[in-house]
Amino acid sequence: MTTVAPAAHTVALAVTDGVRHFELAAPCEVFGVNWSAMADPWYELTVCGPPGARVGGHFRLEPDQGLDRLPDARTVIVPAYPHIDEEPPGELIDAVRAAHQAGARVVSLCTGAFVLAAAGLLDGRRATTHWAHAEALATRYPAVHVDPDVLYVDDGTVLTSAGKAAAMDLCLHLVRLDHGSAIANAVARNLVVPPHRPGGQAQFVTTPLPDPRPHPLAALFPWVLARLDQPLTVQDLARQANMSPRNLARHFHAVTGTTPLRWLHTQRIHRAQELLENSDDSVDAIATVTGMGTAASLRRHFNRTLGVPPDTYRRTFRQRHETTRQAASPRRLP
Template sequence: MGTVALAVTDGMLHFELAVAYEVFGAAPASVDVPWYDVEVCGAQDGVRVGRFGLRPDHGLDRLPRADTVIVPGWADVDADPPAELVDAVRAAHEAGARVASLCTGAFVLAAAGLLDGRRATTHWAHTAVLAARHPDVEVDPDVLYVDGGSVLTSAGKAAALDLCLHLVRLDHGPAVANAVARRLVVPPHRAGGQAQFVAAPVPARDDHPLAALLPWAIERLDRPLTVEDLARRARMSSRHLGRHFRAVTGTTPLQWLLTQRIRRAQELLEATDDSVDTIAAATGMGTATTLRRHFHRTVGVPPDTYRRTFRSRPAAGDGSGVRHRHPLEPQ
């Protein structure tokens, strides 16, 4: 299926690079299809990837010859990625290559202008930074990966593997992608729209206008809170509140509230036997129908399926007290 070029420079994250090499480097023994020709491209006198040294096969000028270019995670998101890497990735896309970033590799694609006007994602801890630095990018902090056709982006770590398997699925079909997943002993498919399971962002300073507001709202998720309620509590206008929310959480007040309600529903589904109707009331969703609609769209599975998958207490007949990880569970 053509050439996959892994674009590497000093400062790349080794996990994401290793994931891409493992997925595209060799076909499973059970698969008899033409496989990818993987090339590692970077400074040929060697690069440092994490704590490891690496000698690339080719220089970055090789990227425009590739069919697919993979940009692994970029370690220092506070610094601009190297100009030669940015230029090479841009040139590859202009030459017709499919370009995919893993984790914070999205910062390289954004610097190259490939994400302008596009929806994209990265590791949840850096979505606000990406959105602030590149305002023309529609940053989605709540998905595992985004397939934009010729440009794809993923969230962090395990989601990088999800995106690589997604590319195999696009190129070879689900049977081959499943064979790769079996070899790696990972879930065969997690939809890109499934939520990143993230901790609620909180302001870094105690004197921030949202420092007291966010805990106050979380304690009242069973109530039908509105943006006006939040603004009144914070003693600011709704527009001013929205700017603070975007800066701290990377999203709007309403979307943040919905995320907290879904997260609370997840906790109740895991830890209680409460009905979906009861949980809908406890999370301010109102009705089971509303909860099911928002939960399925956000998490990727219905509440009942989630409960069966993620129960935190031992299953019947299992006295171990150990939570067993289901293959669908995000890592």
């Protein structure tokens, strides 16, 4: 019996002339760099588009394949479309629509949402784009429920993000869906991704990462993470850091962009996410080890923070991981 290794998850970038730099670079860094030391197989990235397409109006791009190859990919990413006042090229619209019909997960970054809307993929769905273009998207495509206030929207097989740094947030969210939170966080740390901005969307947002540079709280963070099951207070953290609560708050804001209690709450929620994804522990047990006290308290805080109850979160990620596992499972040949 011969066992065939699992196939890599194929990701196709659907580029067009004038595509923006950042929204093209973000998926290239996440899916195009070999992170197989963290998860093997990693993704296989393909760039699809017309020959000689310009990036940001400065650099010429030589795509690996034409747009007609998009339906062959498991995930299709449409970076920021530069000409939002014009109808996207018919070839691009048709290829994106065909990819979705073939079962691909279709993702837009920033104004790439205009392409997905033109293809009819956002009709009746909640979606987002760069805040400066949200009104234009809603006006041109009234069947789309445009939310301008979030970092990204995950609507199952169709996902959309706001602009710039939110594109990286969504790319890491895809890694989290496919490989789990530990791998996504490891990739984020290697990319030195800054903390998420306040006011980001609630559902399934990865944990803000502290500044990786040396700082006065460097020893405090691991101390706290090892004691999440305990009822820690600001005074406890200040005493461990050997500083006053006011000085602690000042350093916390400088390093994490938030307060000690909010950061502590985020770490508890993040630990609960990891346990819901990777263990069969009951909600009561998870509430205990994350310092939430009771299952009712965990459910209340989890739902308030992420927009879904713990049981739904676990079921959603288990189903997606099972779907991914089945799609990539090795075939046994005689």
